Amino acid sequence: MKHGPVFTAKRIRGRETNSLHVVGEEKSNLRAKRVIFGQSGLEVSQVCFGTEHIVQCVPAYGGQILVDAAEIYGVFFIDTDMSYGSHPQVAAALQLRERSSFVISTKTYAKTEEEAQKDLNRIFVELNPLYIDIVLLHRVQSGELDERRPALEFLIDAKERRIIRSIGLSTHSPDVAAAAASMSEIEVVYVTLNKDGSRLDSGTMVEMTQALEQAHRNGKGTCVIKILNRGRLLPDLEGSLEWVLQYHEHIDVYCIGFHALWEMREDLRIINEYLAIR
Amino acid sequence: MDHLLIRGGLIVTYFYEDFDTVKIMEGDVLIEDGFITKIGKLSDHAAKAIDAHGKVILPGFINTHCHLLAASLCKGLVEGHHLYGSVMTPKRRIAKLVHVALSCLSQEEMEAVLQLAVMECISGGTTAVLDPCPIPACGPLIHLAALTGLRTHVAATRITDDQVRQQKHELWDLNESVEVWSQHHPVNPGGVEIWLGHQASDICDQTVVRDIRDACSRLGMRMTLDVGQTAEEEEEFRQKFGVNLIEFLSKAGLLGPDVVLSHCTSMGEERSRLEASGVHVVHCARSAVENRSMIPFYPRYSAIPNVAAGTDYHSPGMLNELRAIGLVGKMNTMGVEWTKATDVFYAATVAGAKALGREDIGRVREGCRADLILVDMEGFRLFPMTFPLMNVVYDGESSDIDTVIINGKVIKQDGRLLGIEEDSIVENAGDAIEKCWSRARELGVL
Numbered sequence: 001m002k003h004g005p006v007f008t009a010k011r012i013r014g015r016e017t018n019s020l021h022v023v024g025e026e027k028s029n030l031r032a033k034r035v036i037f038g039q040s041g042l043e044v045s046q047v048c049f050g051t052e053h054i055v056q057c058v059p060a061y062g063g064q065i066l067v068d069a070a071e072i073y074g075v076f077f078i079d080t081d082m083s084y085g086s087h088p089q090v091a092a093a094l095q096l097r098e099r100s101s102f103v104i105s106t107k108t109y110a111k112t113e114e115e116a117q118k119d120l121n122r123i124f125v126e127l128n129p130l131y132i133d134i135v136l137l138h139r140v141q142s143g144e145l146d147e148r149r150p151a152l153e154f155l156i157d158a159k160e161r162r163i164i165r166s167i168g169l170s171t172h173s174p175d176v177a178a179a180a181a182s183m184s185e186i187e188v189v190y191v192t193l194n195k196d197g198s199r200l201d202s203g204t205m206v207e208m209t210q211a212l213e214q215a216h217r218n219g220k221g222t223c224v225i226k227i228l229n230r231g232r233l234l235p236d237l238e239g240s241l242e243w244v245l246q247y248h249e250h251i252d253v254y255c256i257g258f259h260a261l262w263e264m265r266e267d268l269r270i271i272n273e274y275l276a277i278r
Numbered sequence: 279m280d281h282l283l284i285r286g287g288l289i290v291t292y293f294y295e296d297f298d299t300v301k302i303m304e305g306d307v308l309i310e311d312g313f314i315t316k317i318g319k320l321s322d323h324a325a326k327a328i329d330a331h332g333k334v335i336l337p338g339f340i341n342t343h344c345h346l347l348a349a350s351l352c353k354g355l356v357e358g359h360h361l362y363g364s365v366m367t368p369k370r371r372i373a374k375l376v377h378v379a380l381s382c383l384s385q386e387e388m389e390a391v392l393q394l395a396v397m398e399c400i401s402g403g404t405t406a407v408l409d410p411c412p413i414p415a416c417g418p419l420i421h422l423a424a425l426t427g428l429r430t431h432v433a434a435t436r437i438t439d440d441q442v443r444q445q446k447h448e449l450w451d452l453n454e455s456v457e458v459w460s461q462h463h464p465v466n467p468g469g470v471e472i473w474l475g476h477q478a479s480d481i482c483d484q485t486v487v488r489d490i491r492d493a494c495s496r497l498g499m500r501m502t503l504d505v506g507q508t509a510e511e512e513e514e515f516r517q518k519f520g521v522n523l524i525e526f527l528s529k530a531g532l533l534g535p536d537v538v539l540s541h542c543t544s545m546g547e548e549r550s551r552l553e554a555s556g557v558h559v560v561h562c563a564r565s566a567v568e569n570r571s572m573i574p575f576y577p578r579y580s581a582i583p584n585v586a587a588g589t590d591y592h593s594p595g596m597l598n599e600l601r602a603i604g605l606v607g608k609m610n611t612m613g614v615e616w617t618k619a620t621d622v623f624y625a626a627t628v629a630g631a632k633a634l635g636r637e638d639i640g641r642v643r644e645g646c647r648a649d650l651i652l653v654d655m656e657g658f659r660l661f662p663m664t665f666p667l668m669n670v671v672y673d674g675e676s677s678d679i680d681t682v683i684i685n686g687k688v689i690k691q692d693g694r695l696l697g698i699e700e701d702s703i704v705e706n707a708g709d710a711i712e713k714c715w716s717r718a719r720e721l722g723v724l
Contacts (some may be wrong), residue, residue, distance in 0.1 A: 058665075088303050088304070
């Protein structure tokens with residue numbers, strides 16, 4: 001018998017395709033809009049597929065979810081991270097479609113040039129992606145920017161060599177986000193933003209919204225993360241998304257973790273309906 | 279050097295444990311001299327190979343609280359509803375039956391009974407156990423462990439019977455337990471480990487617990503205690519001492535990272551004390567429900583204290599227990615997040631290893647002991663495979679476990695235990711159990 005996961009993926013594909021009939025009438029509300037992601041110049045989907053929750057599925061099944069997200073719902077921007085463990089699922093998606101079908105962002109925790117090189121090597125081995133669209137200096141803490149400068153320099157060099165297309169920074173600290181807003185090397189900024197004020201390493205959510213506004217004003221691509229507090233805000237999904245959406249003028253991309261397409265449908269509906277009347 | 283290659287499976291592992299996600303990859307596992315030495319695409323490697331296509335490769339389960347003798351003796355005899363209108367909880371009924379067995383069975387007969395449970399363990403994918411074992415049964419269990427390869431942590435334990443309980447004072451001879459340690463330590467480092475234990479910490483004289491703790495500290499042993507398995511026991515302790523048992527143990531400095539507590543009815547209210555001590559807790563969902571004790575199961579996101587899984591006096595097939603934990607955990611949130619299959623799996627592997635004080639098992643990781651199971655995902659029950667841990671936890675049966683490897687040695691393959699005559703094990707165990715039951719009927723225990 002063929003290897004289980006591959007066989008399974010084909011069957012699942014059929015099932016998900018059928019779901020188009022279910023969503024037919026509201027289809028326009030269930031496709032992510034395309035936006036330009038600030039100074040990176042990349043065209044991305046307004047909703048980004050956070051992959052942390054699909055790490056527990058068979059790679060082929062996860063890859064098919066990502067393909068369907070892109071083709072049915074227009075969510076072709078994928079956020080991954082080697083520590084999440086979602087590289088196998090993203091790699092599976094990349095095997096199923098042309099490289100240009102997706103925009104991929106991934107991350108490094110590196111401080112030194114050597115560490116950054118090691119991470120980038122691993123990313124390329126595990127994803128086999130031809131190129132990476134965005135690499136983030138991940139979860140930069142207060143006072144850590146100088147320490148991570150050598151890693152940033154390595155990413156700048158990698159960008160010049162066209163291995164990566166854009167450089168970004170993610171942080172849970174408003175002061176770091178504010179500093180990144182003024183750094184020419186950083187083209188996109190990912191920041192924590194949520195209704196319950198959780199997942200901040202320092203500062204307050206008010207300070208974070210100010211930093212977000214500043215980054216967007218300075219032309220950075222802005223992406224908000226942890227907007228459902230890793231699922232803890234799901235009981236108030238609509239209220240939580242709408243709380244974040246009130247800052248929509250400063251936000252290019254909403255990164256949300258999904259473990260299934262039905263979750264994405266609901267989030268897309270809320271986001272698109274909110275933005276349609278503003 | 280012994281080589282074994284497991285080729286082409288779906289590996290579930292924890293490469294980076296500081297992040298709480300399950301990692302899944304397709305690949306091969308190379309085992310050399312009992313250790314996992316390489317994980318990746320190794321298909322060209324010249325070694326004896328097991329084909330794992332269509333199978334998921336998992337770490338073997340760790341049963342951190344089981345009573346293997348009681349599990350075989352009491353199968354089909356004890357049910358939770360006996361609790362109503364009676365002071366005789368399932369636990370006490372079982373203790374009485376075990377006492378009968380200890381008084382009437384020879385060492386060979388006890389070994390025959392234990393072998394039934396040990397084979398059930400291995401066949402069901404368990405590769406390591408912690409058994410608070412009655413002192414007379416320790417020898418047979420240790421012998422079986424050496425024979426079968428099951429990693430066995432034997433906590434030499436005196437079981438409290440009703441007579442002792444009525445005297446409200448444990449007639450405890452610690453030297454008996456220490457003697458087990460002296461005789462068998464170290465029998466087989468990494469294979470058999472001797473602990474000290476106590477099964478009635480909440481109703482015995484608390485000097486006993488102090489004595490055990492002192493002995494453990496003196497001899498470098500770990501200890502395990504049954505605490506608060508039922509609300510009645512909790513209440514009894516509270517009335518006697520004015521505090522609950524966890525508070526007592528904590529204030530007396532008797533808890534620590536080398537201590538494993540089972541059950542912990544008061545875990546919800548005493549969580550901060552447990553956290554501070556670094557003690558480990560074992561969740562046994564089936565016996566908790568049977569005793570009507572809705573003990574919260576803390577998922578690994580909030581796994582402080584570290585929460586492992588055990589079968590208690592129930593049949594030691596871990597998949598049955600995992601399913602129970604997963605399902606009961608959803609009913610019993612008590613402010614805790616819903617239990618997920620991955621949480622349960624973590625409890626039965628990594629958390630179990632932590633409770634045993636071992637970094638070398640419970641994971642599919644290079645450098646770890648090769649304690650692995652291969653689950654066939656292409657049978658009617660588990661196909662199609664999507665989120666494999668959900669498939670295994672909620673729908674898996676022992677018969678789906680195709681291969682069991684302990685310390686690099688294949689114990690079960692193609693669904694059959696190797697070199698084992700199942701009929702003869704069942705027959706021998708049956709004779710011994712009937713002898714025990716017959717005596718129990720005479721004594722009015724059954």
